[in-house]
Amino acid sequence: xxQQYPSVLLEKAVDEFSKLPGIGxxxxxxxxxxxxxxxKKDVESFGNSIITLKREVKxxxxxxxxxxxxxxxxxxxxxxxASTVCVxxxxxxxxxxxxxxxxxxxxxxxxxxxSPMDGVGPSDLQIDSLVDRVRNGGVKEIILALSxxxxxxxxxxxxxxxxxxxxxxxxxxxxxxxxxDELQYTDEVTLGRSIVNRIEFTGRM
Amino acid sequence: xxQQYPSVLLEKAVDEFSKLPGIGxxxxxxxxxxxxxxxKKDVESFGNSIITLKREVKxxxxxxxxxxxxxxxxxxxxxxxASTVCVxxxxxxxxxxxxxxxxxxxxxxxxxxxSPMDGVGPSDLQIDSLVDRVRNGGVKEIILALSxxxxxxxxxxxxxxxxxxxxxxxxxxxxxxxxxDELQYTDEVTLGRSIVNRIEFTGRM
Numbered sequence: 160x161x162q163q164y165p166s167v168l169l170e171k172a173v174d175e176f177s178k179l180p181g182i183g184x185x186x187x188x189x190x191x192x193x194x195x196x197x198x199k200k201d202v203e204s205f206g207n208s209i210i211t212l213k214r215e216v217k218x219x220x221x222x223x224x225x226x227x228x229x230x231x232x233x234x235x236x237x238x239x240x241a242s243t244v245c246v247x248x249x250x251x252x253x254x255x256x257x258x259x260x261x262x263x264x265x266x267x268x269x270x271x272x273x274s275p276m277d278g279v280g281p282s283d284l285q286i287d288s289l290v291d292r293v294r295n296g297g298v299k300e301i302i303l304a305l306s307x308x309x310x311x312x313x314x315x316x317x318x319x320x321x322x323x324x325x326x327x328x329x330x331x332x333x334x335x336x337x338x339x340d341e342l343q344y345t346d347e348v349t350l351g352r353s354i355v356n357r358i359e360f361t362g363r364m
Numbered sequence: 365x366x367q368q369y370p371s372v373l374l375e376k377a378v379d380e381f382s383k384l385p386g387i388g389x390x391x392x393x394x395x396x397x398x399x400x401x402x403x404k405k406d407v408e409s410f411g412n413s414i415i416t417l418k419r420e421v422k423x424x425x426x427x428x429x430x431x432x433x434x435x436x437x438x439x440x441x442x443x444x445x446a447s448t449v450c451v452x453x454x455x456x457x458x459x460x461x462x463x464x465x466x467x468x469x470x471x472x473x474x475x476x477x478x479s480p481m482d483g484v485g486p487s488d489l490q491i492d493s494l495v496d497r498v499r500n501g502g503v504k505e506i507i508l509a510l511s512x513x514x515x516x517x518x519x520x521x522x523x524x525x526x527x528x529x530x531x532x533x534x535x536x537x538x539x540x541x542x543x544x545d546e547l548q549y550t551d552e553v554t555l556g557r558s559i560v561n562r563i564e565f566t567g568r569m
Contacts, residue, residue: 163459166431
């Protein structure tokens with residue numbers, strides 16, 4: 160459909176929105192017209208929020224998480240256990256683990272997983288800096304918390320090998336059926352693994 | 365879920381995106397992280413496109429469509445038939461009718477339909493200016509092309525009554541089953557209307 164936009168400015172804004180993942184031209188138009196109905200100051204606040212973020216965002220020099228400061232809030236909290244480092248793919252995973260309130264260590268954000276298909280190699284990720292953290296001492300355990308995909312598994316193995324010479328325990332988050340899941344709806348690979356990796360039942364879950 | 369954002373700037377950008385219709389906090393986060401991975405100049409282009417649009421957008425003083433100029437491209441095209449005015453709710457409807465390439469007249473953008481539930485009365489819409497266009501002469505036919513809803517019908521009647529004293533033909537776009545639709549899947553109101561409003565079959569559709 161060759162859309163004739165009534166205004167070049169409108170077309171430009173729709174173009175920009177439709178570059179976002181999952182946003183087609185129809186949705187882009189709807190969002191732009193919505194913004195156009197808002198107050199001028201609200202529209203400027205919207206536009207400037209992302210420009211300011213891009214311009215001023217920092218990445219923690221320890222864990223590479225997004226941060227407003229040189230060292231992020233998590234890494235600079237003294238009560239957190241600096242000897243345990245949880246390795247995750249991205250910022251969202253840090254937030255997901257934080258939300259569980261089950262982890263009091265620090266993080267290391269890789270920035271992705273090894274994926275030859277997408278042209279992502281080990282050097283594109285924060286793996287060397289992870290090895291540096293271990294080499295510098297103080298880290299007793301690395302918890303690999305990557306996606307349960309082929310790429311995640313590949314990255315797990317790569318990091319495991321890289322850390323082979325160091326006095327550090329490497330563990331991986333457990334995989335199995337989700338809590339609340341019914342067995343009949345669990346995929347067979349997950350179910351198979353959860354049988355193989357069964358743990359002793361102690362009366363507590 | 366009480367999300368702990370690692371950065372205030374990030375949280376602000378996610379807040380702004382999640383104000384958009386149909387965008388939840390998870391999608392907002394995904395969009396913001398996508399933008400954060402883009403080049404700085406592309407992010408500024410994105411942010412500025414909407415700010416510039418809001419700041420510089422004009423509305424055609426004849427038809428009230430969005431425009432870059434005082435009088436829009438459609439209204440200022442001499443080859444278009446100024447005696448026929450198609451009344452639509454919004455800018456998207458202008459684009460939809462234009463895309464059919466079946467209409468060579470001008471438009472009048474109401475800016476919505478009468479909807480007491482949403483607090484939209486006749487004075488919130490460009491109805492008086494439509495009557496002015498008719499009063500000023502030169503308009504032979506008004507085509508009402510509003511949504512086929514109760515609000516659309518109410519607005520049709522309101523405009524029809526307002527134009528009662530003027531020498532202008534008022535028509536309404538035909539409703540019926542969509543071309544390509546199967547009868548069994550057409551809702552009964554539409555099907556009923558399309559039987560009542562049947563037209564003589566001339567061998568052409």
